[in-house]
Each structure stands twice: as structure tokens, then as C-alpha cells.
Amino acid sequence: MTDSQQRYLLIINGKSAANPALRDAVAEQRKAGKHITVRATWEGGDAADFAAQSVDMGMTCVIACGGDGTVSEVVNGLMRLAHDQRPPLGIVPLGSANDFATSVGLPLEPAPALAAAMALSASPIDVVRITADAEGESSTSYYVNMTTGGFGAEITSSTPKTLKRMLGGGAYSLMGALKAWRHRSYRGTLHWGDREQSASLLLLALGNGRQSGGGQVLAPRAQLDDGRLDVLIVKDFSSVLELPTLISELQQFPADGRYVSYFTASQLTVTTQQDDPPWPLTLDGEAKRYDRFSAEVVPLALRVLLPDGCPLLSANDRH
Numbered sequence: 001m002t003d004s005q006q007r008y009l010l011i012i013n014g015k016s017a018a019n020p021a022l023r024d025a026v027a028e029q030r031k032a033g034k035h036i037t038v039r040a041t042w043e044g045g046d047a048a049d050f051a052a053q054s055v056d057m058g059m060t061c062v063i064a065c066g067g068d069g070t071v072s073e074v075v076n077g078l079m080r081l082a083h084d085q086r087p088p089l090g091i092v093p094l095g096s097a098n099d100f101a102t103s104v105g106l107p108l109e110p111a112p113a114l115a116a117a118m119a120l121s122a123s124p125i126d127v128v129r130i131t132a133d134a135e136g137e138s139s140t141s142y143y144v145n146m147t148t149g150g151f152g153a154e155i156t157s158s159t160p161k162t163l164k165r166m167l168g169g170g171a172y173s174l175m176g177a178l179k180a181w182r183h184r185s186y187r188g189t190l191h192w193g194d195r196e197q198s199a200s201l202l203l204l205a206l207g208n209g210r211q212s213g214g215g216q217v218l219a220p221r222a223q224l225d226d227g228r229l230d231v232l233i234v235k236d237f238s239s240v241l242e243l244p245t246l247i248s249e250l251q252q253f254p255a256d257g258r259y260v261s262y263f264t265a266s267q268l269t270v271t272t273q274q275d276d277p278p279w280p281l282t283l284d285g286e287a288k289r290y291d292r293f294s295a296e297v298v299p300l301a302l303r304v305l306l307p308d309g310c311p312l313l314s315a316n317d318r319h
Helices: 020-031 046-052 068-078 099-104 110-117 151-158 161-167 170-180 240-252
Strands: 008-012 036-040 061-066 089-093 122-134 137-143 146-150 186-192 195-207 229-235 260-265 267-271 279-283 286-290 292-305
Touching: 008 046, 020 036, 020 110, 046 061, 046 068, 061 068, 061 110, 068 089, 068 099, 068 137, 068 286, 089 099, 089 110, 122 279, 122 286, 186 279, 229 267, 240 260
Parallel strands: 008 036, 008 061, 061 089, 089 292
Antiparallel strands: 122 137, 122 292, 146 195, 146 279, 186 195, 186 267, 195 229, 229 260, 267 292, 279 286
16 A cells, blocks of 8 residues: 555554644654544543544554553454454554553654654564453453553552653652552452462552553563563562562562462453452453453454564564
8 A cells, every 4th residue: 555545543542642742753754745634532431432433433553641541442443343444553653651652662742653654564463352251341452562460460550640741651660669559359269270379469560562551560471462461469568578489580580489389371350259359350450340351362463563673573573
């Protein structure tokens, strides 16, 4: 398809619609002959709806302009479309953390990011489907980067948005340090493959990508196209004296350490007991609470515009 045949739909988080650098970048690309349609979100669900309408609008590419939450919502909209109709996804990062864009090596400034989205080749990547139950109701959603459960999700969901904007990724680390002294654990039973494990967990991370929470690498060996979830389990500790061991294991990511376990699976389910509180779960920056949830890889479900040599693609991985 030639440049003149391309039709780009920019879905912009409404909070960033007046971003001067983004406006200038769009004007520059239009001046260069690019066909760009802009839609700005007003309320939750708009980004997904715009993405789902992209094919009917005649668009050949959808570009998410916002943070990880905006990217995730656009992905959910694209997943409503048939596999062979989904336009490729480009990303212009405008959030406070931008974990996915950072980890795959995309530019972080609006002008180069938009230019890249119009020049890069599309690579097929996995998408993760979350099926969850909360208060007797079931829901299905999708993500491309990371889901965290337990303490990690609490940090992300409780970090004030004003603090995120002021400190960027450092806000998450600050909230983590403040909470570490009065942390709580979450009990659950994990099922994957033919394995089952009941434990009191401090953190659960399910990575398609590698980092979350403003730069915290929780799945260092994850690949976007390997059909696997990278699972990080951090068990609870009972004494501050145990922290050095836990921290050491978090630096090594052992397969089966005393506090830390790191492995891969194509599907994982977490269930809680009737008297246990629901788990806080954060899907690419958006916080929920569930009594039961299951994560399953949908292989190569979406094409994403990624840099040549992206380290999260299996052909370029150096691990």
C-alpha cells in the first residue's frame, strides 16, 4: 500500500488533545501529504469505540496517543474486529509511565513518535486475554504489556495522578516505598498447566512485555511473539530480616526461589477463597478488583508498528 492510500486514525487521550508538540507534529505530517483523522476521548470507553469503528471509517492504521491505559483501551477496541480486518497499531506515548513504548524502543517525544508510526513496519505480537469474575459478573479484556496483582497493583492504582504527572515513573517508586512498611499480602490459588499452588503473595506479574509501574522490570525475559506469559510470583515475608533475601532473588529471577518464582505459561488462573478479599489487578495501568481471573495468550493477534531490532521480538532477542 502506497503512502497516498494510507489513512491514519489518531486516537488521543482527551487530556492531551491540546498538547502543542502533538498538534505541531500532526500539522507537519499533514503538510507532508499524510491523511490523518483525529478523535479525542471524552469519557471511558471512547478510545475502544473509536478503534472498533476504524475499519468502517476507511482507516488503514490506528495510532494511540496517550499513556499505557490509552494504548490498552485502543487494543481492546481493535480486538473487537475480525483478525484479518484489524489495522496495525502505532503508538505516540503521552503518559506518565509509557512502559510499553519505552521497553520496545519507540521515540518518547510526539514529533519523532508520530513520524515513526508512519514509517515503521508492522510486526505481529501476542495479546493477552483476561477473563475475570467480580461480584458475580464476568468480563473479558485484553492487554499487550503487563498485568500486576496484589501489592504491585495497589501501588499503581493508589498513586495520585497529579503525583504521576509531577514525578513521572518515580511516583510509583515513591508510593511503593511509602507502602512497603504497611504492606498486605493476598491469598490465592494459582493454576497453570498441570500445576497448582496456594500461597500468600505480595506480588503477581503476568508479562507479555517486560516492565510496569514506571520502569520496574518485572519480566526481564518476556517476548511479545512467543505465545507465552512470563509469570513473576513474589511470596509474602514475615520479617524485615527476610527482605535482603527477597531483594536478592528479585535481582536474579530464579525459577523457584524461597520468595521469588519466575516461569512461563500460556495460561494462568487465580482464584480466591470465599472469605478472602478480591485481588487488586492492574491491566496496563488500569486498576480493577477480581475474585477470580484467568490470563490466556492469544498468539499473534495484533500487528504493531515497532522499531527494527526491537528486543522484545523473538528474532532480535539476545537473552
